[in-house]
């Protein structure tokens with residue numbers, strides 16, 4: 001299973017990947033890596049600028065994910081900042097992702113309310 005959710009932070013938009021899970025009986029067959037590759041292909045085709053996640057760098061690093069600089073973004077609940085990773089699709093996209101991460105719909109509604117005020 002792999003899921004992605006549209007998120008926003010500051011002026012940035014991205015997809016958050018997770019959960020990623022493979023049934024225990026099918027582990028270590030390359031399914032997890034393939035699911036991540038399919039997710040990245042889908043994100044690129046959808047025109048998304050970046051994919052971020054909370055996960056193990058030793059697993060996701062070889063799949064193209066890098067640590068997000070400490071303090072750049074925060075999550076609604078506490079997470080280990082060293083587990084915040086991203087894969088940039090559009091160069092420079094990650095620099096726009098700043099502050100607390102929320103669902104993209106929440107950011108869109110807040111912008112609409114601000115425009116009405």
Ligand SMILES: CC(C)(COP(=O)(O)OP(=O)(O)OC[C@H]1O[C@@H](n2cnc3c(N)ncnc32)[C@H](O)[C@@H]1OP(=O)(O)O)[C@@H](O)C(=O)NCCC(=O)NCCS
Pocket residue numbers: 019020021022023026027028029030031032033034054055056058059
């Ligand atoms: C993590 C998970 C998705 C990997 O799925 P998978 O199909 O077994 O992964 P792959 O076959 O593509 O890759 C297996 C390799 O990744 C390594 N690996 C698995 N989990 C790892 C981790 N957390 N950190 C580092 N390496 C990891 C395995 O040791 C194996 O290494 P090898 O190729 O050198 O033998 C699966 O173990 C799982 O469902 N785990 C429980 C849920 C979870 O932790 N999800 C990730 C949340 S961040």
